[in-house]
Amino acid sequence: MPKKAKWLVSGFPRWPAAFLAGAVLNLAFAPYRQPWVAPLALGTLYALLIATPVRAAFGRGFAFGAGLFAFGVPWVYLTLSRFGGMPPPLAALACILFIAILASYAGLACMAFARLQGHDGLDPWLFAAIWVLGEWVRGVFLTGFPWLDVGYAASLPPLMAWAPLVGVLGLSFLLTAAGALTVNALRGRRRDLLPVLLMLGVTPALAGLSFVHRAGAPITASLVQGDVLPTVKWHPGMLRMIIRRYLRLTAKSDGRLVIWPETAIPTYSHQLRRRFIPYMQHLARVGGRHFLFGLIEGNANDPNGPVYNAVMSIGRHDGFYRKRHLVPFGEYLPWPALLTPVLDVLHIPMASFTPWHGAEPPLPVAHARVGVSICYEIAYGSLVTQGLPGATLLVNVSDDSWYGHSNEAAQQFQIAQLRAAEAGRDMVIATNDGITALVGHTGRIRARLAPFREGVLTVVAQPYVGLTPYDRFGNTGVLVMLALIVAVAAWRRRASPASVRRGGTPG
Template sequence: MRWITHPGWPGNLLAAVAGALTTLALAPFNIWPLAVVSLALFYVGLRHLSPRQALLRGWCYGFGTFAAGTSWIYVSIHTYGGASALLAGLLMLGFIAGVALFFALPAWLWARLLRRNEAPLADTLGFAALWAGQEAFRGWFLTGFPWLYMGYSQLDGPLAGLAPLGGLWLVSFSLALSAAALCNLPRLRSHRRSLTAAALLLLAPWLAAQLLQGRAWTQPAGKPLTVAALQGNIAQSLKWDPAQIDAQLELYRDLTLRARRTDLVIWPETAVPVLLDNARGYLSRLGDFASNRQSALITGVPIRQEVDNQRRYFNGITVTGVGEGTYLKQKLVPFGEYVPLQELLRGLIAFFDLPMSDFARGPADQPLLQAKGYQIAPFICYEVVYPEFAAGMAARSDLLLTISNDTWFGTSIGPLQHLQMAQMRALEAGRWMIRATNSGVTALIDPQGRITERLPSFEVGVMYGEVVPMAGLTPYLHWRSWPLIGLCAVIFGWALWHRRKAGQQLPAATAVQ
C-alpha cells in the first residue's frame, strides 16, 4: 500500500497498471468492476503527493490507459500507413505520451487546489468533479480525443440507467464518486454523520441507476422500418486503388440488386470510392431501382464543393430513392482525414500522404437526412464518439445512423470499442441506431443500447432487421451536460472556498517525501 500512496517509481508503475485496467473494463472485455478498481487506485495514489509528484503520477496513469487501450494506432500507422515498425512504434509512443497529459493536468490541479486530506467528503466530491471535467475537456481540446471514457464500462453494467438521464459523463462522474467514497469509508469509521454521508454518496448513483434501468424515455413515432445494411469487406490496400474502383462499385450494386426489398438500404463510409460528381449516373440508376421498391438508399461518398472560390473535398453521405439529403462530415480524424501542419509532414512517410487525408470540415447545423418521411441523424465514423455533438443532432431526429470504415483497425480491439460507443449514443438518445461498416461491426442497436442484429466481421454480407422511429427526448437530450457542469462548478467553488477558509497549507508543504 505504501508503494501506491507515496512518491517514487513503484507508485508510478502501479499507476500505469491501474490505467491499463481501463481497457479491461471496456469492450471487448467488459469487466466493468475494474473501472471502480482503476479509479480507486488512481485516487489513493494521489492522496499524499505534492502537486509536482501528482503531475507525474497522473501522466503515468494516462500513459498506461492509452498504451493498453489504443494499440490499434500502431496497426493503422504500420500496416495501412506504410511506416516501418520502428517509426510506427515511435509515433505511437509519442501520441500516447501526449494524450497522457490529459490526466497529468487534472492530477496536478486536484493536488494543488482541491485536495483536503482532513475532509474526506470534500475530497471525494472534488475528485469526482475533476474526473468528469477531465473527460469533457479531453473531448474538446484541439478537436478532442474522446476515446476510453470510463463511463462506457457501464453499458452492460449497473449504472447504465444513468446514461439517458445525464449522458456518459454522468456515469463517469458516478464511478469516480463511488471509487473515492469507497476509499474514504475506513477514514470515517469514527465519525458517524460523515460515514453516513459517504455511504449515501457511494450508494446513491447505483440505486438511482437501478430504478431507472430499462425505463422508456421515448416513444415510437411510426411503424417499424425494414433495413438492409451492406458490408463489402473491401481490403484497405484496395480501397483507393484506381484499378479496383469498378470492382467495388459492382460489388455494392450487385449486393443491392440481390437484396430483399426493404425500406432502407445502407452502404458504409466511402462505399462509393469516387467523387459524387463522377458517380451521379451510377447512383441515379440505383436510386431509380430503390424508388421502384419504395426504398431509400443511403451511402457514404466523397463530395467536392466550391467554398470561398476554392475547391474543397468532404467525407459525405448522400440519399437517393425515397429520400433526400447530403451530409458533410464535421468531426475529422487527425492524420487520417486531415494532416495538421501538413506543409511540414506531407512527404515524410506514406501515412501522411493517404488519398483521403485532405478532407475539409463540413459546416455546423446541417439539415438531417430524410428517408421514408423520417429524419435521420447521420454520423460518419469518428463523429459518433462525441457525446455532446451526437446529442445535438439526435435531438432533432427519429433515427440514428453511423457509417464507418473500421478496416483501419485491423483485427485489433478498436472496432469493438467503436461499436460500444455507438451503443452508448443510442442509449443516451433513446433511439434506434443503424451501424453500417466496411468490414465490421455492422449492427442494429435498440434504444437501450442492445445489439439486435449483427454481421460477422471481415465477411461480405447483408444484414437485415427492423428499426423503429422514435419521438420524444431523454433528459440528456433535453438538458445535455449542463446540470452536470453546474454541479461540478458548484463542487469546485465550494471546495476552493472551504480550503481557503480553513487556511490549509499547500500540499507541497505537507506531502510525504
C-alpha cells in the same frame, strides 16, 4: 500518507502501481466489458494521491494515463504504419508522442486534485469532479479525443439507464466517485459508502423510466457489410469490382432502407452522376426503397475545391450528409503551414478532406427522419444530438478496416451504444468489416453481424420521438455541478490553508 490508507498501496512503487491501474482500466471497456474494474482502477489512483505532493501527483497521474492509453489505443500505430505509409520508426515515435499527450491530461487532473484536496469528506467528490473535467477538456481541446472516457464502461444494463439522464460524463463521475468513496470507506469513513449503496439501489429503478415514445411503424433496414481492405478499396482499378460487390449484396437484401458503409464507393460524386447515381435512382423508384451510401463529394478536376467525406441519400428525397468532425492526421492535416513541409520531406501520405461547417438537418427516409453520423463523429455526443428532436432514427456509417483486428471497432461500437441511450433513439450501424449492428433506443444490442466477412444484416428499427434530459441540456448540468465542487474546494483551501498542507513523500 495516513497509516489507515497505507495498506491500500503498500508494497508497490507508486508510479508503476499507477501505470498498472491505468492498464487494468482497459478491462472495463470493449471488448472485455467489465464495468466493475472502472471504480477499482480509479479508486486505486485516488488512494495513490492521498496526501501526495503536487509534483508527485502529476507523475502518478501521467503514469496512470500512460497505462490506460498505451494498452487502449495501440491501433494508432497500426493505422500509421500499415495503412498510412509512415515508416515504422516514425509511426512508433508518433504513437508514443500521442500517448504522452493524452496521459498529460490525467497528470494535470491529478496535480489539480493534489493542490486542492482537504483530507475530508469532500475529497472523493473533488477527485471525481476534476477527473471528469479532465475528460471533458481532452474531448474538446484541439479538436479533442473523447476516447476511453470512464463513462463508456457503463454500456451494460442496468448502469446504462443513467445515460439518458446524465450522459457519458455523468456516468464517468458516478463511477469515479464510487471508486474514491469506497477507498474512503476502507480507510475508516464508513459513511462514505452510503452514496455508493444509494446509487446501486436507485439504478435498477431507472430502467423503468421512459422519455421517448414510438413514432409510426417500424422500418426494415438492410445493412450491407462489404469487407473491402483499404489496400483494395483505394486502388484505382478496383472501383468496378467494389460497386459490383455492393450491388450483388444489395440484391440479396429485402429492407426498405438499404445502408452501405462509409466511403463504400471510394470515388468522387461527380464521376458517378452519369451512370451509377441514375441506376440507384431507378432501383429506388422501382423497388420503393431508399439508399444511403458513403462516397466522396467533390470534383477531382478542381484541386482547390472542397472535398467532403459524405453520405448520399437516394429515394423519394435525394440529399447529402457531409462529415463535420474529421480525424486529425487521418482525414485532414492540422496546422498545414507548419507540418506540410515536414510530411513532404518524410514522404508521409495524408488525406485532405474538408469539414462541413453548416448545420446538417435529418435526412427524410420513408416515414422517418434520419440523423446521420460518420465513423469518428459518434464519439461526440453534441454532434449526434444536434439533429434532435427532428431525427427519429440514428444512422452511423463507418470503415474501421484501417485498424485491422484491434480493439478499436469494439471501442467505437461501445461508444455508439451510449450515444443511442443518451438520445433515446434506435441506431443502425453499417460498417465495412464490423461491427455492423442495430442498437436499441436504450443502448441494448438487438442484432449484429459477424465481423471480417461480407454480408447483409436485415433489422427492424423503430423510429422514436421525444427528448431525454440529456437531449435537452447536454453536458451543461453535469459541467456546472463539477465546476461548483471545484469552486467549493478552492474556496475551502483559500479560507483554511493550514488544513490542506501536503504531507507524504514524493513518488
